Amino acid sequence: MSFTIILCYLSLLLFLGVFAGRLLKKSSGDFFLASRGIGPFMLLMSVFGTTMTAFALIGSTGKTFEFGIGVYGLMASWSGIIHAAIFFLIGAKVWALGKKHGYVTQLSYFRDRYQSDGLVLLLFPLVVCFVVLYLLIGVIGAGRFIEGVTPETFSESTAVTTVPLAAVPADLKIPADWQKRVTVKNGELSVSGSLHPKRKGLFMPLSKAPEWKKAVNELMKKAPRGAVPKPAGMAIVCLVVLFYVFFGGMRATAWANTMQTLVFMVMGLIAFYVITDALGGPVEASKKLLANEGKNSVMAREGLIGKWQFLTYCFIPLSVGMFPHLFQHWLTARKASNFKLTVVAHPICILITWVPCVLLGMWAFGILPDGTNPNAVLGMMVARYSGEVLAGLIGAGVLAAIMSSMDSQFLCLSSLFTNDIVSHHFSQKEISDEKKILLGRGFVVAIVLVCYLIGLSNTQSVFDLGVWCFTGFAGLFPILFAALYWKRSNKQGAIAGVLTLAVLETTGYLLSLGEHEGEFLILGMMPVAFIVTITTAVMVLVTLLTPPPNDEIVEKFFPAKN
Amino acid sequence: MRILVISLILLLAILHQDWWWWEAKEPLVFGFMPIGLAWHAGISLAAGLVGLMAVRFCWPDHLDDEVVEEAVAETGKEEAS
Structure with missing residues (x-):
């Protein structure tokens, strides 16, 4: 049932892709930037959907289960303040520059601002690497998630699982309608077909005997779960996203993001309502947890999160300023004032999405056994307190959250390859718009394929590296900020900043591989705090020691106000 | 007004570091939300309100105007040629 609901949802996205594809004008501006015609509501939904991944639903619940309610302050409320400030200070300004000078990507802006192909060639592999890592987390996460929520989708009726049973318990009674599938004889228990983990709750009460x-x-x-295998789940999600990005470009991406953002917000709220209701209401659930002395530690932060860690986490949301896929979304706005709604509503959307999930994670800690896999907490709560239909709907919500970031990332990588590498470096003449769209589509297919193939291989190292992609983007933020607000900033400073980041990022990652308890911290602080500070210091120092940019550039990017 | 908005953002950043609720599980706001969580939900709401003040009183309207002026100038050049 869950898989059927998920398939229905994915079909809806395919339909949307076809529809957006029909409206696609044959220009690269429309394919990559939806003709810069996106209104305030779609901009909000696109930006919010792109910044929130599956982490907003699954991760927030799981992290609260592990580290308590402080997770909201650590990740959500910092993001509310800093993201909104970035949209105000960076987003609207970038939009105006993009509109004025015709930029399609972040790198085209950097090339023009610093008049340096070298800087772009240095940034390109870093940015691509960070985005691919981010993408892989989504692709692999989607595969794992679909596998987790679709047990018994395939009956595997020919498979028979046999386990030893010391002796047939005297009190054992197998229900009559089970006898076709379940056999107990001569010291063994056999079951044909696949088994949903929930069946354990039906098998266990059949006898009290320990054997x-x-x-x-x-x-x-031992029994097969009959779920959609991870490679198949990954392939399905990749193909759906590929389909609507390929045919509809940015327009389909923005529409899909709007729909997907609404879906995951609404599904999160529905899950919260149903589970809370089953727990006897929110007041009752919290009272029970508070009375449970051994478990109520998750209602505070002491011993779970460090105070300096809590403070220095504020550097992580700076990464949003440098996400190239978000940069591209900013360029799609019809006008600068369309950002107003995003600035105001983004923190509220975070509140609506995160608070219910954090509460669920908190209550789950009092209910689920110790040692439960944090990423499985939301799924287990849904499985325990709701039916298959809701599980399917919430599954669609989680996939919506994953895909609303993936589509923008695929499109953005394709834009970077097409506009910043091929069009700029390898073409003697201007490439026609039709060829650009063709190239863009070709790159989307290639990137999807590469991500899928990497996703099939060593997955755990991808997740370990994933944390560092946010640190990397945050480390690049000072370069963007300086480009926009510091007239004196020059290419030498920017290049020095990028190189410093690359060295620090690699060093930090290698250090994190050593033994440490919990999250990797330096002096109790997030490594990103040191990386951003040192990168900024090097960039400023090198800038001041080298010649300023020429007057023409200063006049172009910082025109005197009349 | 710009100074007020900047001050409010800084105030939010300071209030975010609520070490005073660090060990507190109670009171339960609305009967179910631990104070540490309710405080930060409030910070998110306040961030939205400060954002509202920022777009109302400090919005760089010149960004849209500049682009319109540029477009008009471009059209003028085309017509003249």
């Missing part, structure tokens, strides 16, 4: 419990536990581990 029965042991056999059921063994059976649940």
Whole structure:
């Protein structure tokens, strides 16, 4: 049932892709930037959907289960303040420059501002690497998630699982309608077909004998789950996103993001309502947890999150300023004032999405056994307190959150390759618009394929590296800020900043591979705090020691106000 | 007004570091939300309000005007040629 609902949702996205594709004008401006015609509401939804990944639903619940309610302050409320400030100070300004000078990507702005192909060639591999890592987390996460929510999708009726059963318990009663699939004989328990983990709750009460419990536990581990395999789940999600990005470009991406953002916000709220109701209401759930002395530590922060870690986490949301896919979304706005709604509503959208999930994670800590995989917490709460239909709808919501970031990332990588590498470096003549769209589509296909193939291989290292992609983007933020607000900033300073970041990022990653408890911290602080500070210092120092940019550039980017 | 908005953002950043609620599980706001969580939900709401003040009183209207002027100038050049 869950898989059917997910398939229905994915079909809706395909339909949207076809529809957007029909409206696509044959210009690269329309393919990459939706003709810069996106209104305030779609801009808000696109930007919010792009910044929120599956982490907003699954991760927030799981992290709260692990580190308590402080996770909201650490990740959500800092983001509310800093993202809104970035949209105000950076987003609207970037839009105006993009509109005025015709930029399609972040790198085209840097090339023009610093008059340096070298800087772009240095930034390009870094940015691509960070985006691919970010993308992979989404692709692999989607595959894992679909596998997790679709048990017994395939019955695998020919498969028979047999586990040893020391002796047939005297009190054992197998229901009549189970006898086709379940056989107990001569010291063994056999079941044909796949088994949903929920079935454990049906098997266990059939007998009180310890040997029965042991056999059921063994059976649940051994029996096929009949779920959609991870490679197939990854392929389905990649193909759906590929389809609508390929045919509809940025217009389809913006529409899909609007729909997907609404879907994951609404599904999160529905999950919260249903689970809270099953727990006897929010007041009752919190009272029970508070009374549970061994478990109520998650209602505070002491011992779970460090105070300096809490403070220095503010550097992480700076990464949003340098996300190239978000940069591209900013350029799609019809006018600068369209950013107003995003500035005001973004923190509220974070509140609406995160608070229910944090509360669920908090209550789950009092309910689920210790040692539960944090990423499985939301799924387990949904499975325990709701039916398959809701599980399917929430599954669609989680996939919506994943895909609303993936589509922008695929399109952005394709834009970077097409506009900043091929069009700029390898073409003697101006490439026609039709060729640009063709190239853009070709790159989307290639990137999807590469990500899928990497996703099939060593996945854990991707997740370990993933944390560092946010640190990397945050480390590049001072360069963008200086480009926009510091007339004196020059290419030498920017290049020095990028090189410093690359060295610090690599060093930080290698250090993090050593043994440490919990999150990797330096003197109790987030490594990103040191990286941003040192990168800024080097950039400023080198800028001041080298000649300022010429007057023409200063006049172009900082025109005197009349 | 710009100074007020900047001051409010800085105030939010300071209030965000609520070490005074660090160990507190209670009171439960609305009967279910631990104070540490309610405080930060309030920070998100306040960020929205400060954002509203910023766009109302400090919005760089010249950004849209500049682009319009540029477009008009371009059209003028085309017509003249």
